[in-house]
Amino acid sequence: MQWIVLGLFLAVCLGTAGLGAAFTNVSVNDWYLTLEKPTWNPPNWVFGPVWTTLFIGMAFASWLVWRREGTVGARVPLLVFGLQLLLNMTWSILFFGLQSPGWAFIDIVLLWIAILATVLAFRKVSLLAALILLPYLAWVTFASALNWTIWRLNG
Secondary structure (H helix, E strand, C coil): CCCHHHHHHHHHHHHHHHHHHHHHHHHCCHHHHHHHCCCCCCHHHHHHHHHHHHHHHEEEHHHHHHHHHHHHCHHHHHHHHHHHHHHHHHHHHHHHCCCCCHHHHHHHHHHHHHHHHHHHHHHHHHHHHHHHHHHHHHHHHHHHHHHHHHHHCCC
């Protein structure tokens, strides 16, 4: 049963990543290329492997919390986790789908807060689960700065 639930967490997280990627693909090879970007903007090929690794880590962390507390006991931490997944996907819709870096920046700030809340909620259940999410928080911190800079350069 535990492995089935891990598979479900992987499916939800990677499914969210896939939906976000679908919106990203709408304009990453045209509109995004026309934007002015800072010199520290990573090459496009970096984003896929980084996000895939982070989403797999998210799935594993949420599974650890579920495994320790079960569905009922982990309800609040997993709801907060679900909220940050929704905000993550919404960012792709706003930034790439609607081509709106300003609205995407508002979303990514909310995402950052939701990730921090998830880390803190997971920490109450599993230190390892919380630690696994720290690279995600760090990456979204970087992505927030990148989003802000692109918005300001092109606004």
